[in-house]
Each structure stands twice: as C-alpha cells, then as structure tokens.
Amino acid sequence: MIKYCKLLVVAFLVVSCNYDNKKTNIADYSLNKENTSSDPQLKASIERGKLVYEDLCITCHMGNGEGAPKVFPPLAQSDYLKENQEASIKGIKEGMSGEIVVNGITYNSVMAPLGLSDEEVADVMNYINNSWGNSYGKFITTEDVTKVIKN
Template sequence: MKKIVKLVVLLLIVVSCNSNEKEDKTNKVKYPKKTSIKQVSPELKASIIEGKLVYENLCITCHMADGKGVTKAFPPLANSDYLKKKQTASIKAVKNGMSGEITVNGITYNSVMAPLGLSDEEVADVVNYINNSWGNNYGKMLTAEQVGKIAK
C-alpha cells in the first residue's frame, strides 16, 4: 500500500510540474521577426542586400546579429523608438558617428559611435537594411543623394 501511495504522489508531482502553460515572468521585450525582403521593391531589395554586408562587417559587433544591441552599452536597432522617431539623427550617426546621451526604448545610453568612413551609398544601404530588419518598417527607401544632403 505504501508503494502505491508513493507512486500516486510521485505521479501527481510529475503531472503538476509538466504544465504547458508556463508563465513568462521575465520583463524582456519581445522582438518581432525580421521583415520579409520579398515585400519591397527591387531597388530597395538590392540596397538591403548590400546594407546587410555593411552591417555584418561593421555594425554587428556592437548592435549584435539580431539588432538587439547590448543593454546599457550599445542601443538596440530592433524595434527602436529612437530610430523610428529620429531618422535624420540616425542617418547622421551612421555617417559621422555620435557621442552623448540618447534614450532608446526607455533606456539611456551614453557611449561613442566612431565615424565608420562609409560612403553615402553605403550609409543608405545599411540604413535601408536596418529600417527593414527585425520588425522595423520605417518608411521609404533612403538614397545616397538624400544621405549627402542630410549628413552635411
């Protein structure tokens, strides 16, 4: 009889701990998946492909492969309210670098982004890539000519 009671108790413990309805008690931001490149014009698609190469060579070290950055060190580009609200400042930062405090998604960052020596075309490509990745969809295609006018 004792063996049966122990077996029933053990079975109840296993069943109660194996619930599929686990509660996510973390306060982490849930990032949407990457935007499909099939949804954009051929010109923008080509720019995004080139921009991904620039990103993977220069930006990925700080902003990470998933665009989430490093909390309190390097701001996220994925789902970034700063990027959405301050496109011009973001383009200038990519072209000319930046320093000083910025607030992204409610978190203050105060690190330095050195100028990367990118051409206007490379800046346009990498911004187009960022603007169309990790759930971002921040508007029209940026051109090298626009970067030249903005980044002065």
C-alpha cells in the first residue's frame, strides 16, 4: 500500500511539473511594452508591422525572429539589423542577395522583393526593431523609407 501511495505521489508531481512547464514554456513573442507604450503612432505602426511580418516574413525568419541557422539570418538581437537600418529597409523593399554577416555567421541567401508599400516597410521595420529584445533605431516613417529607397 505504501508503495502505491509513493507511486501516486510521484505521478502527481510529474503531472504537476509537466503542467507548469507547459504554461511557462510557451514563448512570448509579444512586443516590448516599454518601447511602445509612450508613442501611440509607434504602437500602431508596430501592430500593423506584426500583421505583415506574420503574413510574409515568419516563414523564413520564424515567429521568434531567430531565422534558420546558416540559411535565413536572425532578426532577434541582430547586429546587422542594428548597424544597417538603411540596407535593411532596402532589403525589405527591394529584396536582397549576396553575402551578409549577421552575429558572426555568413549568410548567402536570396530574399525576393515582397511587393510592400513604403508604409508597410516602415511598419515591418518598426515591428522588428522593437521585438524579441530589439530596441533599434528610431520610429521609422513612410517618408524615411521613401527617402532611403530614392538614394
């Protein structure tokens, strides 16, 4: 009888621990609230950018922004994104090809142009600049994108 009670207690603990893990292991890919709460325009842009990202970008760069190792570069904690905002804007608007180095890893993939408007590019940039621990750059406007594309 004591053996069965111990087994029951162990089974209960395993189930309880497993249940807690399921609750806490769900990744939270939400926006960095501290970056969005002070500026309603930025917050709205980020929300729109998230929709575009989830529609077009998530397949390669994943829901957590970590990309696919040595195939599609990460956007989360990306030194390339942080240091190359204009090139990133152009890449989203016009596509990219050729080698780039992101966080010390060389990528040589092709990103096709996505057919996004300047506003959609600005919104996606604001989303990725303020997600997954990123806090890069400033609020990017449609006018900023237009200016970068013209140059």
